[in-house]
Amino acid sequence: MFEIVLILIAPLVGGLMHGSQRVIRARMQNRQGPPLLQPFYDMYKLMDKRAFIVHPYHTILGILHFLTLWLVVALIILGTNLLYVIFLHLLATVFIVLAGFSVKSVFSHLGANRELLSLLAYEPIFIFLATGFYLFFGTYDISVIRENSTAIMTLPLLFIAFLLTIPLKLKLSPFDACEAHQEIVGGVEVEYSGVYFEFLYMAKWLEYIFVFSLLTLFAGDSILFAIALVAVVFLVANIVDNSTARVNIQETVKFLLIWGFGLSILNIIGLSFV
Amino acid sequence: MSSIVFLIFAPFILSIFIPLMSLKIRNFVVITSVISLATVAVNTTFSSAVSFNIPHYIHEVLVALDIFLLLYFLHRGRVQNSTLVSILAIVQLVLYAIVLNLSSAQDGLDIVVDGLSIMMYLIINIVGGLIIIYALEYIEHEDISAKKKNIFIAMLLFFIGVMNALVSANSIELFFLLFELTTLCSYILIGFRADEVATQNSIKALWMNQIGGVAILLALIFSITSYETIYFSELISKVDNTFLIPITLLIVAALVKGASLPFQSWLLGAMVAPTPVSAILHSATMVKIAPFLILKLSPAFTPFVSITLSLFGAFVFLVASVMALNKDFFKEVLGLSTIALLALMISLAAYGTPEATTAAMILLCFHAVSKALLFLQAGILEKNYHLKYISDIDSLINIAPKTLFFIMVGFASLTLPPFGAFVAKFLAITAISDQILNNPLNAIVLALLVLGSVVLAILYFKVTSKLFTKEVFQNFSKEKLAWKYFIPSFALFLLLVAGVLFMIDLKTIKVYELVVPTLLLVATPLLFKYATFKNTPRSKEYNCGEKDEFIVSTHYYEIAPKYLKLFSYIAIAFIVVLQVGGLF
Amino acid sequence: MKINKIEVTLQNVVEKITKFYDPTTTHFLTLNGVAIDETKTEIQWIFADYMKLNDNTVFYVVVDQEDVVPSIVEVIPSAIMSQREVVDMFGIEVQNSAKGLYLDEDSLQKPLSGGCTL
Amino acid sequence: MFDLKKYRKKSPWILHYNAGSCNGCDIEILASLAPKYDLERFGVLNTGNPKQSDVFLVTGPVTFRSRERLVELYTQMPSPKVVIAVGSCTCSGGVFRDMYNVEDGIDNYIPVDVYVPGCASSPELIIDGVVKALEILEQKSKEIELPKKLFGTIKEEEGVLNLREMALSVAQKSEQINAQKSEQNEN
Amino acid sequence: MSKKIVQIPLGSQHISLLEPVKFKFSCENEKIIDVDSDVGFVHRGIERACTTKFKYDKIAYVVARVCGLCAITHSLTYTMSAESLLEGEVSMKAKYLRVLMVELDRIHSHMLCLSHVSENAGYEALFMQIMGDREPIMNLQEKISGNRVQFDYIDIGGVNRDISLSVEDDIKVSLKELRGKIEDLINEFENNYTLSLRFKGIGALSLKEAQEFNALGPIARAAGLVTDVRSESNDLPYSEIGFKIVTSSGGDIYARNMVRLHEILNSITMCENIVSGIPEGEIKTKFKGKPNGEALFRLEAPRGELMYYVKGSSKPMLDRLRIKTPTFASIPAFVEIFKGQEYANAPAILASFDPCMSCTAK
């Protein structure tokens, strides 16, 4: 029962995180910033707006992206197979990429293509994350991982590699080339408007939940440690966001493949010697 | 036993008579025979393992046939001025002579039908049969004489017969003959259009495949001299860890047929043939020999061979996927992804653990179905819409929704849950992970595999998304498909769906994990069809306020030619290491 | 600031500018037109030296509406913009220069020429 | 349940277009997004994408070449939307009034809701303008607002609401009315 | 193969642009291979209006609206060229005040450019920081001239407003604070790794190209071309207040940023010198007569050399006013530089030129 409530409020929690991220960013930039509930105001406003669409397929794919992502989050909360969740997350990405390519819009195409390339950067790390947990716990089941003690001491390099993917997934600097507002005006989301844009907007919130719930896996069964981990990582991610420029997508992929993926492999190889 | 004989001989006999038939009779005969072949193939699954010897006099005929075949190759080599073909034919003749001298009458089982063979029967006869039905329509759009059309159909049937025989052969000598016969079939089919490019590519296919023949003959010689057997079953049980060369040579033969690096160019050259040929080469026949052979041999592998081969397979998997990224020719993209996935199967099969073998076999089955489906659609695009290049394919969703649907299913089934290929990859990751603690090198295999599958996923989405690209105001049109196009495609689609049910039976993955994505994937086309957003206003794409049309296109990813060469050298190095590993 | 005015003809202007112009010491400022009366326009090529006090050189020629002004893009690539501007503003043809840098089809044509009245 | 309308003014996303201004107002818009004035405390985001914007900040007196772009961007914005003319020249042409390549204020092309004076408008005035615009935004209906003039051609399409087509028909109608009026005047 | 071309628009409306300018990039993947540009969006017809609509003594206000960023330089250059055709002498105090305003304007313009470059490189925090640091300068300008952007400070004969002692003190305090902040910024631009990925070696213009395309201002100086109109004329007292030419080498975005940052430091020094040594005198003297003859004046605007050509014939209306703006000359250079760059860098490169389209099209 508790899980179901959690699943239902997951987007809202994500919205709160997004709101606090905006506030923190504003404060770090020495300005007042929006209210904490700003994402929800945006959401209500988008509901109220008349929407233009480009063509129905584009819109449907956007909605499916949101639903799939919610499903992914739900499955994580229910504590199912980690590797499977990661593959299902791929399906969500597929929907958004297809949506991006489905319109004849330059920026949407560019964004979708960067999204595809970023897949190359983070997906291997995610799969290795699952492998790391599998080797440590002997199972992919998230519920089992949550019930055991923390794995962070055994998988430190994987943890670092996973941290590297966080800016990419949350569209934070320096790895926000997929969204890149100043270059491609938001990428795949450029052609959405009104209530249909809301789905994409809320999907962004769900990405927060997705990333941070994966992060809590490193904390094992200690809830306090999990909260501390999320808070610290959230803060650090924001500090990095506010002290770096956006590197372009090639550099991003190169960096994550060499450092992120390299560290993951090292950690996995290291496991076999321990 | 009778069903096996039927599977082997019925296509041969039919293929002799088909060229004499008129159009209507031909279609009727072919369709009935294809159905009966498929039925018989399904039937074999219920029978227990069969094995028998072929009579002695047929042996003599087969030897004569073999020599005749090699002489024919020699002849073709001289006619086409290809020294390579000639030399390889001569080498084979010499080696074959040695083999004939060495092999005294052996008393083993020439034909052994095990579970693997039955699985291959299913693939060959069902998928191959569907492709032949499709070819009946396809060939009618080809600008050639009626007789040649008949010969084409006959060749395809003949090919199926050869494959049926090949997967049941236990004698390496017999295997060699059948191996050469598939080479012959591919040679004729690739060169079918008889223009310059086709001839060139068919010659290329011929000499490359002959390398495989040489390797088999060498393996045979070593096998006879060291282990005194010409049978797979005995060789595998007898083989000594210190002298694995017959096995490693057979692996080379498998790699040649599987068009792994550095032998990839013959399969890519095969694109010039009519599309059913590509379809049958890529899905049901020819290239499937590679994983089949590796699966057959894997119990005999030493750990060294096993890890080298899996590293090699994973390497080729990644490289071929990367190579496919910059291709624009639709069939070429499919071809390279075939090479990649075959390498993955080889890599998995090389492990020999139950999970890895299961993964390889699942992949083998579903790859056949998916690739057949995709190639059929490629042919439809080519014939109905004159589209060959991905960059030309815009708004297919409006022009040809059915074709698009099948293409989408084809691509989705190669990577996304709940389809078989996904389950196979899932199993593969688990299987390799299990091995990592034994040997850290497996982590590299896993890394290559993961990278490769992400690259492949990128490739598939890049291609499919191009089909979706559509302008704002464009009308939806209904697509008419000939039934001989539609039925095979639909049947293949049903097979994929049935595969999902089979996966549930497999119990490696939970039921809801299959049901949930299935629901999503079912919802997508339904929504596409019924959610039309009639009353929502449309607006044009955002182009910075400009009204011009801008050219949009998916990206391509160039790799420098020098890297291609480097990859080939690495592949050759792997093969050499493999042989050396076999020696010690 | 001082102006050195040098009169040229349409025939020898390119030659003279080629002789005068050295990209390391001089830079081209702009191509200027001054309407003298309804049909005649003075065309000026304005140059200045780098790091030299108050030094400007102006080559000028008086042209009719129908005359074709030679292009100096071969010598000075950056002149292309000002040539296009002169074409738009004065309606005087300059070799190989396109119209429509600033003005649309339906706006006032050759607004700076002597013949233009609003 | 609750009135969604009141959230409109809590989250205005702006689109900025320079229709030929001297960019004095543009840098002031930038300055009002910067820490000192920080428009984001009103929920303002500079999206730069007409499809997701509610507030259209226009600067400049509309030069000939920017006319079509201005209208194109305006039609791409979903209702309800408000248009703010920032700066004197945007309101009425300012110092550029009656110059030959200038159309004297954007309200000849699109309906303007708020006029922000000043040359250049200071961030203070821009904030005033935005706050004023938000009040107006809250009152607006969801009806599609169309520009006063439109250029170019449209693509034929049946069965869907094509915005450009609607706008064009409105524009043609208003042209006809104008023509009739001028005929009457002549008579 | 033409199939591989992607066309990417940048403008006329784009989030990274302040002004309408249209670039149509033909790209292979994201690599730009060809550029098609349209810069005429802002053409309003000021040159014609100055000879038909406005009298010579109002033109200073009109030409200020050519461009909001270098408005002061526009009015100053016009005023000086008109003054040279009239009878009268500008007092030394007015000259000092003019230079003070021009240099303050240069500081804020350079800072705006820097913030815009970092915004377009995806570094929002730095954008905010520089914009925040720029506010005191805007305040100073408002205190001196009464308006933040369009100062309308310079008129024929001198300047419009005197400077009070309290403002002088404010200037000293603010500039001192600013110097420290600029030094921090130099450190940040030099040492931030992600910024160097976006800036170093990107969008480079070689010295030879700079000479060939007649690039001007910070762009040319970043490429190593020693040119600054402030040392090419003696009409303004630049030599007395500690002007130094800042050059760099490399010609990439990084070098341009460095030139701008060091020029800001130099401008701060100059302003401090001016404030501590303003001579006594009238702020405005009366000029007699109507402009007669030809005059050509050049001045260093924040973006480079600005030229005015004025021709009058003793009438209240001028015969001809020609404005040659810095960006106008650099457009061929832009187009050349874009070729071969990644599209991802295009907005940053464009911003680093600090283009002023309303200058260009007038």
Add this chain to the structure above:
Amino acid sequence: MSSQFIKAFTNLFKKPQTTTYPQDAIERTENYRGLIEYTENECIYCLKCEKACPPGAILFVPCEDPVPNDKNKKSLKYEYNPWLCIYCTECIRACPKAELALTQSDKKPQIGVKGDRVNSEWTILEQLKKGV
């Protein structure tokens, strides 16, 4: 990079730079150029300000019932368009009775809405002026 790290972190605990503008007014500088204010009684109707104004934001249009002022011989009425004015203060410098008839206040101009006399209505006034 590290200095920016620290700056971002310390900024989190600092008071933001942002003004609270709509709630609290912004301080005016002494030279602030606000609305042009006109005192009808002081005006001598020399029309110098009208001529001096670059954009033409001051018009003296003929009207039927002018405010009684014996200097106003042509029965003109002062009209001012704050949405056209560029606040250059040229009119005040031209005015012989500056600071009396025409002054620059430190009031900021009003935000216009639909129905204000911004553009099309102002055009009518201009035509009226031309007609004289």
